[in-house]
Amino acid sequence: MNIAALVAERLNETYSLHRRYINPQLVRVLEVIGYNRNYVRAGGARLLDEQGREVLDFLAGFGVFNIGRNHPLVAKVLKDVIDMAPASMVQMDVGILAGLLAEALANLAPGDLDAVFFTNSGAEGVEGALKMARQATGKSKIVYCERAFHGLTLGALSVNGNEEFRERNEPLLPNCMPVPFNNLNALEMALSGEDVAAFIVEPVQGKGVFIPDENYLPGARSLCDRYGALLIADEVQTGLGRTGRMFAVDHWNVVPDLLVISKSLSGGFIPVGAVITRRDIHGKIFDSMDRCFAHSNTFGQNDLAMAAGFATLHVIEQENLLQQSSVMGAYLEKGLHELARRYELIHEIRAKGLMIGIQFGKPGSLSLKTGWKLLHKMNVDLFCQMITMPLLEKHRILTQVAGHGLDTVKILPPLMIEKSDADRFLEAMDDVLTDAHKFPGSAWTTIKNLGLRTAKTA
Numbered sequence: 001m002n003i004a005a006l007v008a009e010r011l012n013e014t015y016s017l018h019r020r021y022i023n024p025q026l027v028r029v030l031e032v033i034g035y036n037r038n039y040v041r042a043g044g045a046r047l048l049d050e051q052g053r054e055v056l057d058f059l060a061g062f063g064v065f066n067i068g069r070n071h072p073l074v075a076k077v078l079k080d081v082i083d084m085a086p087a088s089m090v091q092m093d094v095g096i097l098a099g100l101l102a103e104a105l106a107n108l109a110p111g112d113l114d115a116v117f118f119t120n121s122g123a124e125g126v127e128g129a130l131k132m133a134r135q136a137t138g139k140s141k142i143v144y145c146e147r148a149f150h151g152l153t154l155g156a157l158s159v160n161g162n163e164e165f166r167e168r169n170e171p172l173l174p175n176c177m178p179v180p181f182n183n184l185n186a187l188e189m190a191l192s193g194e195d196v197a198a199f200i201v202e203p204v205q206g207k208g209v210f211i212p213d214e215n216y217l218p219g220a221r222s223l224c225d226r227y228g229a230l231l232i233a234d235e236v237q238t239g240l241g242r243t244g245r246m247f248a249v250d251h252w253n254v255v256p257d258l259l260v261i262s263k264s265l266s267g268g269f270i271p272v273g274a275v276i277t278r279r280d281i282h283g284k285i286f287d288s289m290d291r292c293f294a295h296s297n298t299f300g301q302n303d304l305a306m307a308a309g310f311a312t313l314h315v316i317e318q319e320n321l322l323q324q325s326s327v328m329g330a331y332l333e334k335g336l337h338e339l340a341r342r343y344e345l346i347h348e349i350r351a352k353g354l355m356i357g358i359q360f361g362k363p364g365s366l367s368l369k370t371g372w373k374l375l376h377k378m379n380v381d382l383f384c385q386m387i388t389m390p391l392l393e394k395h396r397i398l399t400q401v402a403g404h405g406l407d408t409v410k411i412l413p414p415l416m417i418e419k420s421d422a423d424r425f426l427e428a429m430d431d432v433l434t435d436a437h438k439f440p441g442s443a444w445t446t447i448k449n450l451g452l453r454t455a456k457t458a
Helices: 003-021 024-033 072-083 096-108 122-137 184-191 216-227 248-252 279-285 303-318 321-342 366-378 385-393 419-436 442-457
Strands: 039-043 046-049 054-057 113-119 141-145 176-179 196-201 230-234 258-261 273-278 346-352 355-360 408-411
Touching: 003 024, 024 385, 024 442, 054 419, 072 303, 096 113, 096 273, 096 303, 113 122, 113 279, 122 141, 122 196, 122 230, 122 258, 122 273, 122 279, 141 184, 176 184, 184 196, 184 216, 196 216, 216 230, 216 248, 273 279, 303 321, 321 346, 321 355, 321 419, 366 442, 385 419, 385 442, 419 442
Parallel strands: 141 176, 141 196, 196 230, 230 258
Antiparallel strands: 039 046, 046 054, 113 273, 258 273, 346 355, 355 408
8 A cells, every 4th residue: 555645646635525524514614714725744833735835833733733743753763663563552561661751751740740641632631630530539529710621522521611612512511610710719619618629720721822810820729728629730732841831830830639731742643641640649549459440541551652752752852942932932922012012903912932812802993993893793703814814825824713702813833933933923913914904905805705705604
């Protein structure tokens, strides 16, 4: 079988295959907003589509490609492991690569987190953390934050604060209680009955890039201790350098009881995730030989995933990507603040390392206010497409909105981007914002027509 020849032969069928066999609605969305590029190759922060156009990737697979796409070291390690013909997933045995990756993660994790359970995804990691918290405490109640995103499987969805994902799935798991993010009084009220197994929180909320006050996570840690609840930090997107620290909780010197990671641990090659916890918590779940499989999976410790994770951690350290994330994040944040002073449609810049949300809001000038109201009356998600669509079509930079109804464009570039990449993005934003501040104008007309076309085909 020649897979390269097969892909080349049938590349022009990509969207028809997805339309027929996978998700026709996603294909419709891509076609409507002009994102149907059919990418064929990638490296670092660059994508190449079938027409030979190079695109700067400021989305990074929603945070998967922290080390860049197709990193040669990780690729080499994976090829080496395949050549070793390893005895992977024997099941009634354990493997060295899983042990090595677990040791590396325990050495990186904050505080005394040194017991590791491997998963295949972030959502599976959240499911595992919820189960561990309930078993370790003997309680069933879980507290989570409004606007939180923790995955879309049933348990993870039960602590997901986005109604657009929850609808049509009720009833979800019982005893899951939402509280406002960044509100310690509400959290204390929820915990005060001492019947809560865990409080699960993203240190920085991915949907919208909402950053807590300096006292929030330390305060949450204190409240969990006071009322006997465990603290679960969901670092599926924020972990492994995304915010300029190895883990986002490190910004606040907070040690959670359970830490969930995934996405970028894969190096962008093999799905992998992990729950890192304290040995005493782990020991309450796996507390006898009879319970050695109290929580398990088939593929969690497969050798290719373990090798990908181990190589990814090596790249992060050797290429100094934590500092790179911090420096380039600060550079982009400064540049975006300068744009915000010039363009009234930008209301706020929220940033932690290379996790950045550009918040748009109702303008003050009469003409722009008219356009803003018109678009939002048509569809609450239309406005940001006036930013993201020309960024891709005109400037060949891939970005996307941060979430439903938020008027926020979110950027998550690979941590290895250079100053020239940041400058290219800032110059492109300047150009796009110039057009967006002309009403009436071609940018507004294009998006209005997009809204009309979408409404007709809905």
